[in-house]
Amino acid sequence: MPITDHFSKFGSGLESPATGLLAIIPNDGADLSVMPRAIMVKQPGDVAVVMKDGTTGTLPALQAGVPYPVRVSRVLATGTTATGIVGLY
Secondary structure, three states, rough: OOOOOOOOOOOOOOOOOOOEEEEOOOOOOOOOOOOOOOEOOOEEEEEEEEOOOOEEEEEEEEEOOOEOOOOOEEEOOOOOOOOOOEOOO
16 A cells, blocks of 8 residues: 655655655765755764855764754765765755
């Protein structure tokens, strides 16, 4: 029996719940295949990123299991110490 989705006819906005996961492997030279609406980490640490607008920086001391609502186009290997990074989209 298929699952009933009472919200299937509604558009998904940035404040809507995530509907997909993306395993993120930090890479200094490649953008993500999907731009997530948030990221989470399994093991805490810093995450170096390129934001949607092209600015770069480090998100310091991210904690495990916390969704951070950032739109990143790339997660950099250089400067990233957190592991188990997942994008929510």
